[in-house]
Amino acid sequence: MKRILQGNEAIARGAWEAGVVVGCAYPGTPSSEIMAELSEYKEVYTEWSPNEKVALEVGHGASLAGGRAIVCMKHVGLNIAADPLMTISYTGVRGGLVIVVADDPGQHSSQNEQDSRHWTRFGKIPMLEPADGQECKDFTGLAFDISERFDTPVLVRSETRVSHCDSPVELQERKESMMPKGLDRKEIPKYVMVPMYARARRVFVEERMAKLASYADEEFPYNKIEINDPSLGFISSGVSYLYTKEIFPQYSFMKLGMAWPLPKKLIADFFKQVKKVIVVEELDPLFETEIRAMGYKIRHGKDLIPAIGELTPAIIEQFLSKAVTGKRIKPAKPRFKTEELPARPPNMCAGCSHRPLFYALKKLRLFVFGDIGCYALAVSPPLSAMHASTCMGAGVGGAYGAGKVLGEEGRGKICAVLGDSTFLHAGTGPLMDAVYNGGYSTTIILDNRITAMTGQQEHPGTGFTIKGDPAEAVDYEQLARALGVKHVRMVDPYNIKETIDVIREEANRDAASVIITQNSPCMLLRRSSPRARFQHPFYEVDQDMCLGCRQCLEINCPAISYRAGKGITKSGRKRKGSAVINGDQCAGCGVCAQICEFEGIVAQPG
């Protein structure tokens, strides 16, 4: 039976069909749907882990006990998991261990666009690279077999246009793994990576990669040569292959289903069969560099194809047409100027608790070390209330480090802001540092009770597991106190005055402090009934009172807009325009009403 599956759903299905019993992930676009989908299969234990390093370690443990395990993350997640990854390459596995890493060329939802294919050479771990849904399913299933046969973790590399592309997939039934369950206490030299044993495994790793190279050449069914017109051959992989095939279907192709190790004999074969070769790869020239190093002449690669951003069929056509057909293709002249249309960037939801909090930070004129999550949207004007953001947890260390330079001068001027999920992911380490080494930074935890930006995933602080079962919930206050933070404050972000006062006091304190927002659930988290805490269903602008001062527009609420047009207030003051609230969009949070100094925004009974 064929069904249309998203690439991520197909990966989950492939793992399920291959008899996977454990799945671990930390959510991250574009990888999040894999574990969410896998959690729907009752035969599989799945979890949202606190971070990717933990996820991989749990998956490795499951593998040592004989279970097939899958661990999923976005590209930057693999940086977190790199420590166990590099040594799991040495210990190898028992049950198949597959690590899915989803890249984001073009940075649709990411802070960088690193090419994860580098991990495969660096870590001496094979990597498969599917191009569409069917391959996502098939490659994931095969990855478990490769893992067990060669005693290696296997990387499966996806990317935005593979993970978030839907295509028809042929479904099969689940097959349980034959691997006996259990732990073997006699395998110390294989699993205890102290230097004396690790040196021996270091040799094993090289031997394994040599065997995998032969496998890539002789057995792996997805390194394919398609000979059409032999005057030109393309070497490509993943979705780049599909784009190139779309534009130049008449030529020959070598499609690499395994990004590493490379099939040397097949490559030699291909160079014999075609006259000239162009390598098409997204981001870095990994294949190109390696194949050149083998001594082959590559006609074109990154000399023509951009190394920055995602590829598209249009880019392939634009940059390669001259080299392929001799004719340059110029992008068609646009009929209509669309650059001048007003942009529509993403925004925080109406009623979101981050909005008043960042308004408070702006009023306090703090330098805000931000983090990864919806709250990064606070960087957009008119709020413009975030001044540094690097990676998960980085803001906490950053704020503390800046204080070490500024000393007394910096007090009252710096804070760190991060979400609940992000704090548990990577925020406790730097907070511990700030306390232990005498920093004065203030860390504000925006507790919206969920991992919001990636689409509502549970985490150790929400009180629920991935399957929705009740679980222990981390108590942030106790956790902060246990780390040695003496000053932990709770704040209601919807009360702007109180929020400003608390933050001002803590930011000026000569000691590390933590502020936790309370009763501030994500507006999309239905079980918390986020609107129930608001006293009024919605607000309206009293057109008799509004002066058109635009103060309420500073919070960038999607429900509030400005309408130009001369008018006069009840008290006879002239105005050039006035604010308007769209009742359909207003959530009733009342933040704008607190900001208005002229009693121009009034609650409606609904």
Place this chain on the structure above:
Amino acid sequence: MLDNNRTKNIFLSGVGGQGTILVSNLLGQVLLNAGYDVKKAEVHGMAQRGGSVTTHFRFGRNVYSPLIKQGEVDYLVSFELLEGLRYLNWLRPEGKVILNNHRILPPSVGLGDAEYPKDVEQTFRKFFKENVWVVGGREIAKSIGSIQVANVVILGAFSNFFPELNPEQWTESIKALLPARLHEINILAFNEGRAAIAI
């Protein structure tokens, strides 16, 4: 719909939260059942928070790329007027345009720093003449009691461009992809949309 075996390109655009993904899923299911190869691509995550959202949807005998090339869109289906206009240049000269007659102000317009484009329909007509259809998706959805189903109203209107598919094939997909409690309202929305335009 599928003349000379060429892969057909549909471009869906709208604002995060308008339900474009459900529509592309329904479209995919119908066309898969009808025996086509289908690929569609959309970006999830950050863009969903009220930002512009787009879906590249392609179907045919054998579809390679999930992404469409600018200038090769056969059907532009937009759930919001400005978001339709933004992708005008993606259409082929003979392309067809289906617009939901709905304006959602982007922040810069809300702040009074930019103007919402005037006469979106007229702009499209200048280039695409009679190949432009405007549907009051929101009003129709409101009249049947749920503004949530405006997306399916638009799908119903768009379904007119697939004469080889009968209404039952569409409603079957609605039943296959949506929970039972939503069948009735969505099928009603689909039928109202289907009756709203003539091609």
